[in-house]
Amino acid sequence: KQEVTQIPAALSVPEGENLVLNCSFTDSAIYNLQWFRQDPGKGLTSLLLIQSSQREQTSGRLNASLDKSSGRSTLYIAASQPGDSATYLCAVKSNDYKLSFGAGTTVTVRA
Amino acid sequence: DTEVTQTPKHLVMGMTNKKSLKCEQHMGHRAMYWYKQKAKKPPELMFVYSYEKLSINESVPSRFSPECPNSSLLNLHLHALQPEDSALYLCASSQDGRALADTEAFFGQGTRLTVV
Numbered sequence: 001k002q003e004v005t006q007i008p009a010a011l012s013v014p015e016g017e018n019l020v021l022n023c024s025f026t027d028s029a030i031y032n033l034q035w036f037r038q039d040p041g042k043g044l045t046s047l048l049l050i051q052s053s054q055r056e057q058t059s060g061r062l063n064a065s066l067d068k069s070s071g072r073s074t075l076y077i078a079a080s081q082p083g084d085s086a087t088y089l090c091a092v093k094s095n096d097y098k099l100s101f102g103a104g105t106t107v108t109v110r111a
Numbered sequence: 112d113t114e115v116t117q118t119p120k121h122l123v124m125g126m127t128n129k130k131s132l133k134c135e136q137h138m139g140h141r142a143m144y145w146y147k148q149k150a151k152k153p154p155e156l157m158f159v160y161s162y163e164k165l166s167i168n169e170s171v172p173s174r175f176s177p178e179c180p181n182s183s184l185l186n187l188h189l190h191a192l193q194p195e196d197s198a199l200y201l202c203a204s205s206q207d208g209r210a211l212a213d214t215e216a217f218f219g220q221g222t223r224l225t226v227v
């Protein structure tokens with residue numbers, strides 16, 4: 001069974017600082033990895049999708065890397081803003097077509 | 112349009128009530144999912160429909176009954192729920208649940224369910 005771990009569980013930074021969020025997974029036989037953002041009590045917003053054949057994806061201030069062989073992904077958020085405060089979830093799609101989620105990293109960006 | 116729409120946004124129901132959650136997408140996706148999320152926990156998969164057929168049931172109690180009337184709609188029928196079933200219920204869709212190189216999963220805003 002795929003296990004997904006996110007470290008740290010919570011992060012508080014001053015505005016302008018870069019954010020580094022980590023995700024690790026136990027089974028490297030994945031099809032893709034997706035990063036989501038979730039605001040309190042709301043649904044999930046897709047941020048980035050990385051296919052298993054890719055090493056990196058970028059969207060604006062967001063950059064996600066994937067090292068499938070070591071079972072790791074990192075989400076970088078440049079020049080953080082208070083509006084970036086949310087919980088960030090990574091999810092891995094394995095060969096059973098299921099999305100397995102990590103528990104998330106809750107980010108607070110202080111103005 | 113990358114939107115998955117869920118209704119209602121909030122629902123309070125008694126343990127003897129019957130209610131339904133609705134999910135709709137118009138992206139032409141053929142895979143649709145129900146997830147349950149408790150506070151401060153990750154979403155947990157409940158059901159997967161692929162091409163309008165139930166392909167995955169994660170041993171969900173029968174008081175939850177999914178239905179996929181057509182490729183755009185997904186319902187979750189609720190009956191005789193327990194207070195511990197109170198949670199955020201999320202619907203998602205993706206292009207093809209069977210495809211090996213699947214595309215993005217898109218989630219709705221969820222239905223906040225409270226069972227009293």
